[in-house]
Amino acid sequence: MFAKLAQPFPLGATLCDQGCNFSIHCPENKEIKLVLFDHNNKKTFIELENQHLDIHYTFVAGINKGQVYGYQIKDKNETRLILDPYAQALNKVPYYIEPFTADRSWHFAKSVVVDHCFDWQGTTLPQVPLEETIIFETHVKGFTKQHPEVEEKYQGTYLGLCQPAMIKYFKEQGVTSLQLLPVTSCMSEPHLLKMDKVNYWGYNSLCFMVPEPRYATEDPVTEMKTMVRELHRHGIEVIMDIVFNHTAEGGEGGPKFHFKCLDKHYYQLDTHKNYKNHTGCGNTFDLTYQPSLNIVLDTLRHWVTNYKIDGFRFDLAATLGRNGDRFNPQSAFFKAVAQDPILRQVKLIAEPWDIGPDGYQLGYFPRGWNECNDKFRDTVKSYWLCQENNVKEFATRIMGSRDLFSAGCWPDKLPVNFVSYHDGFTLQDLVSYNQKHNHANGENNRDGHGDNRSNNQGVEGETTNYAILSRRERQKRNLMTTLIFSFGIPHILAVDALSHTQGGNNNAYCQDNAISWADWSPCKDKSDFSQWLATMLERRKTYMSPFIRAFSGRKRGHHRIHWNRSNGQPMNAEDWQGLEAFSLYLGLFDTGKELLFLVNSSKIPTRYRLPEGSKWQVVCDTSEATLGSRQVQTTYMQGAHSLTVLYRD
Template sequence: MTDQRQDAIPDAIPGAVPHTRGVRFAVYSAHAKAIDLCLFDGENETRLPLNRTATDLFALHVAGLKPGARYGFRAQGVYDPDRGLWFDPSKLLVDPYARELDRPFRHDARLSTFGVDTASLVPKAIVTEDRPVAPAAPRLPKGGLIYEVAVRPFTLLHPKVPAALRGTVAALAHPAVIAHLKRIGVDAVELLPITAWIDERHLPPLGLSNGWGYNPVAMMALDPRLVPGGMAELAATVATLHENGIGVILDLVFNHSGESDRHGATLSMRGLDNLTYYRHVPGAPGLLVNDTGTGNTLACDHPVVRRLILDTLRHFVRQAGIDGFRFDLGTILGRSPQGFSRESETLRAILSDPLLADRVMIAEPWDIGPGGYQLGQFPPPFLEWNDRARDDIRLYWRGDGWKTGRLAHALAGSSEIFSAHGLGETRSVNFLAAHDGFTLMDLVSYSHKHNEANGEDNRDGHNDNHSWNNGVEGETRDPAIRDSRRRDVQALLGTLFATRGTLMLTAGDEGGRSQQGNNNAYAQDNALTWLDWTTLDDDLVTHTARLARLRRRFDVFSESAFFTGQDGDVLWLNEQGKPMTTADWEQPDRQQLTMLLKTRDREEDRATRLAVVFNRSHDALAVHLPGGPWQDLFTKDHVFSPVLPPRTVIWLRELADPSARDKEAGES
């Protein structure tokens, strides 16, 4: 089956590689009998047979071809889905290494029908030249703030962004957008998927479309709807954000593809080599493993898929200077048929790659597969989304009677989770809300999800959100309830910004955005998810900006080592201002906690102590603190009043010279 003529082609790597004398094409398949390269000039298609190499790459050099050429593949072989074989030459297939597409994917039933030609339906890949940039050091300091952004809903309604840019990556580089990011102290934006995706097949009949992009087909190609200017647009936006001290993290999906289950579309990897690219039930090649809940699971432990993952990451660093990556349902990167391993070849390959070694890597450390929950188990320096801290903070403020100790663990960086394997620092990404789930304002406005608009009779989305409604379910004009909800959001934000670790805030949550109780709004590419900048609560935005400034002011939040309790690095105080006792920690209805931190005040360049006081009660409470006097950092008052308002988090700085205080303590 090997065509020795291809041995003359140098460095036969996957993809379309332009040279001075033409373009070399190569695509992998261990099971296809033959593969044709399909070149398109308008609607005219020219098919050229590829030659099989000794490494199962089908390759061909086309002399005289130039960048800008449009192409796809057709694969021949056995069609027997029960054996995991899906070869159908009527299906035009997108190159897994495609770097640019001529149009977005659109769902069509014909994409799933054997024998029906799909050349008129499937996007064509475009041959592109490398335009590398010089990657700089990643822009995400320890303890930094990540801002999670869905590009289209974030920019589509921005009144100051030109209409032609709204909804695109280029809009993120607009001065008005950058001004907002800098106002609230963003260190890096994390972009929901911007690579080419397709709608789930059940959405078009409902009149809905996927607005999040977590259903990819081409891993490297940018979606033309979000990045019409291609890689040049992304690179220019990244450069502008970098000039303003803001990094860019891409949310990538390597756990599944938009080809879905056996009833889904044949678009790329399924038609090229289903048995290689996807995981199958052992002994049943016709049954796809579904560790993702989306119909299929990529075989990330296979060398060919591992190479695709690594090449994709390198591509975005080389071509756009991307600072890092967040891996959706990241457990799959460490899973093989034997289960999850933090020492998996794929994880090791990512962390040991010279180009990727200094990039920010963030795992969503779970999926629904066996052993899928792996929080705290990823190898450093991976950061990990910390849903336990999220839930503990929510439950504390909801007042479920949880022990105050759970809040303290979250504030301290969740050492009981991240100290596994003898590690001494937190790798937690602390967050209260994300793209999937309630918005921060909906968290305090709805006791139950309201996903009726998704067309699934409210069955989709999480049922257990640890949310509350302050007396009325959903929207209300009652000023007392609205004020109560705003206080709760302020308290939640005050808690988040006081945690040790990296922070993540979802775009719009700083201004009280709502999705009307929809906690699974992936299919709502409409006004439900589009951020209305004119209705953002500026008081909440100002509150968030103040918290960001305070967090940067005190160096204790740029440290990741676990607190030891030695030398007063942290003290936990009860309502009398005394160190917490075992009995204090075990009191389930405790309403007040003070976290006392030793830190340096960067603004005044001196050592000091910072007290963060939490009052989850609906009543005002007296506050007692050691030493003093204490300055309220949220107001212009010089000295803190000893009464803390209900449902409040307040930050206080000790005004006394700590060296003098320590001297007095020693003399006594």
């Protein structure tokens, strides 16, 4: 009766008025069966009587949203229950006790049929221009878990992130775009389960289309949509950090949740049919394989269409363009995204590397992709914190890394500049620790990056020494001012606005506790820095964004750029080898608006001669803890190890 309603596409569970179509790609397990579960966990087994292109499918009448289901397969003479890779919800938080046997698979989280009807209440997409974008990277749970003005039941949830107190904070801080650490369903790695820890960051995808149930009070689907809707209502974009380079199934011997049982070719395989490991996680997803490419593209459209997501940050994105051991910027994935009428309209941000051969690809992603610029991070930290007087490199980075990202392709190729990210030291720890302190992770401090380029200013960790605290605050202002007033898209770790410390832990991926949770406890110094940062972000919008627009595209060569010594004379070749005090002058067209950067990395105050003309407005001086409003004209005394930004129109 319902045979004509059964269709191979779309894959997954698709509701209609009469019931639900179930469809799954499964070339390697011909005895697969659909399993439906009622409220008492009673099982109903249904044959998938239709096949097309290795897809098994059927239509089941009378199915409603909330139906719990899975698929039974034969695995070495045992029956195993697997998840639908196209599942859009889970019935509970996934968890198991090692080892993940076929018997335990029946007690694991199960797939749930979803109805995506939702009242968006007429909200529209913010569509923030790239040159005005301010990215705040945050964790859904961690940012509100300890917030005193968020009701306890909402702390650490999707709904917590859109409570009035949080909206007010984001607006006051100048946030345009929240970049959320993975909110797709995640499964902690076996070694964490053995230590009774969790993958707090979420970089271990279970089902690509499922919102992580840990962050919901009741219904993850509705609550995540509500979060997006309320943030959009206030003009704030939502960018998802998403992981397609590997899955939670791991390498050889890893758990079997779906892909491994359905088709081993979802993953890159070597000549011995073992899984390749270009990500450090044991199983590299293979986007040269059509079913793998399909689910990735279907997933992206799913989030944009059903959740109105504004963009994606792709973890270890070099993997997405891989063909075996080589990276190809003309790969099928990039071409498919570029022609997709839905996906080509959203922000696409790449972490342009993985750990495999040919894995570092900064600057080589196609037009329409912005890239996380670790060259900026390393150069700026080295310049301010390690006293590496790399003037030429520093100048290149603040001018938009045009050795890697041509201004002719701006703003769509603006680099995403950052100083701190979820991995690595927080801003506060960059100026408070020389060494990583990751003992809480249970790996004898062996994990985490060793190249921190940090400087504790004389004391490791907490101190009451006023001179050291003062130097730390100045260094934070140096780093943030350089980030905010460089050409590019500033990426700010949200907890940095709170001067949050992780106690020197630079790899807190498994710390679902106060180490990672944002510290909202009142503190005058922290409050002062937060206000300073908010004001600086507002001033970036006023003073810097117009320069980024003007220096982008065809008219980029019609403006004035001068690099001078502190005495106002042009820098020569020798100066570029290590001059400690220099200035950068930017002027629009022949007589337009002007910016002047006074950079002094020396240990002594330096007097700068300013370009002649009308008075300059002091946008900021990092040697000062507060942001005032004053003007100067002929000279300016710049404090040691600090920088000033001046403006006039």
